[in-house]
Amino acid sequence: MPGKPWTRNNSILKTLLLIGSAWLWAASAAAAPSDESGEKPLLEALDGEIAPGSLLMGQTRPEATVRLDGRRLRVTPEGHFVFGFGRDAEGLVGLSLKLDEREESHVFRLRERDWPVQKIEGVPQRTVDPPTGETLKRIRRETAAVQAARARESDLRHFLNSFRWPLYGPITGVYGSQRVYNGEPGRPHYGVDIARPAGTPVRAPNAGEVVLAHPNMFYSGGTLIIDHGYGVTSTFIHLKNLKVEKGDKVRKGEVVATVGSSGRATGAHLDWRINWYQTRINPQTLVGDMIKRYRSANNTEGE
Ligand SMILES: [Zn+2]
Numbered sequence: 001m002p003g004k005p006w007t008r009n010n011s012i013l014k015t016l017l018l019i020g021s022a023w024l025w026a027a028s029a030a031a032a033p034s035d036e037s038g039e040k041p042l043l044e045a046l047d048g049e050i051a052p053g054s055l056l057m058g059q060t061r062p063e064a065t066v067r068l069d070g071r072r073l074r075v076t077p078e079g080h081f082v083f084g085f086g087r088d089a090e091g092l093v094g095l096s097l098k099l100d101e102r103e104e105s106h107v108f109r110l111r112e113r114d115w116p117v118q119k120i121e122g123v124p125q126r127t128v129d130p131p132t133g134e135t136l137k138r139i140r141r142e143t144a145a146v147q148a149a150r151a152r153e154s155d156l157r158h159f160l161n162s163f164r165w166p167l168y169g170p171i172t173g174v175y176g177s178q179r180v181y182n183g184e185p186g187r188p189h190y191g192v193d194i195a196r197p198a199g200t201p202v203r204a205p206n207a208g209e210v211v212l213a214h215p216n217m218f219y220s221g222g223t224l225i226i227d228h229g230y231g232v233t234s235t236f237i238h239l240k241n242l243k244v245e246k247g248d249k250v251r252k253g254e255v256v257a258t259v260g261s262s263g264r265a266t267g268a269h270l271d272w273r274i275n276w277y278q279t280r281i282n283p284q285t286l287v288g289d290m291i292k293r294y295r296s297a298n299n300t301e302g303e
Contacts, residue, residue, distance in 0.1 A: 041104060042099055044059040045058065049285070053086070053113070055232070056085075058083075082159055095107075116174070116178070135218065142219075163283075171194055196270060201257075204234075208229070208234070210256070220264075221238045222237070222263075235273040239260050241258045
């Protein structure tokens with residue numbers, strides 16, 4: 001990995017050190033003065049908050065090279081790119097863009113976040129005790145399959161379109177919370193939980209291709225992963241029935257599964273996750289307010 005790319009200052013655009021949100025930054029970028037030659041900045045736009053759990057989308061020239069902390073990001077034929085920050089991301093991040101002889105560096109400070117603790121009682125004890133033997137082998141196999149699905153490189157560009165809730169209902173678990181299962185501290189929660197009766201349809205939050213469809217994984221039960229392109233995937237877990245198979249192309253709003261309580265769950269609910277490769281994103285940052293929509297949609301079978 002090369003050194004810190006953002007430490008190489010350039011004469012075209014001074015390095016920006018922004019303490020605050022990307023919204024503010026995006027506004028200032030739009031208003032940023034052109035350099036002497038009258039050229040636009042390479043970073044034409046950046047949408048999303050500079051914060052843990054956030055997914056950001058940028059716009060540059062299609063031929064530009066973009067790196068996040070030295071990691072090269074893929075750029076679409078229209079010049080879009082996407083990246084995200086995990087729950088525990090902190091400190092400074094650097095975004096560098098290069099096109100021919102031009103080079104631009106931007107440094108951002110991630111907003112700090114605290115996460116709530118959520119105690120969960122009554123999950124099957126076998127899913128809380130440390131796994132051994134065949135169970136451990138099974139878990140490792142399943143984890144590898146999930147990681148491979150999230151690592152997929154595709155040219156789909158559905159992530160550029162708006163996301164919708166996969167269903168509407170009361171939110172009973174949020175991204176980032178520290179979980180305590182039957183009194184044992186567990187891993188943080190990475191999805192948004194929506195409680196609905198078993199059998200309620202789950203709809204694709206955006207168009208994509210099914211890259212994993214498993215009827216019953218140890219922790220996550222019925223599990224579905226949809227690729228929206230450029231590393232952005234949706235994961236749905238604890239499903240009852242899967243309505244699609246690996247390789248299926250799905251439209252936004254298409255029914256892909258039904259709500260269940262399979263795996264490590266205490267009751268019927270949908271756990272929806274968004275990933276940027278192996279980084280977990282907060283799905284709630286991509287969709288609007290649930291409560292208003294739930295109220296207006298409550299009489300129409302969760303839609
Ligand atoms: Zn959950």
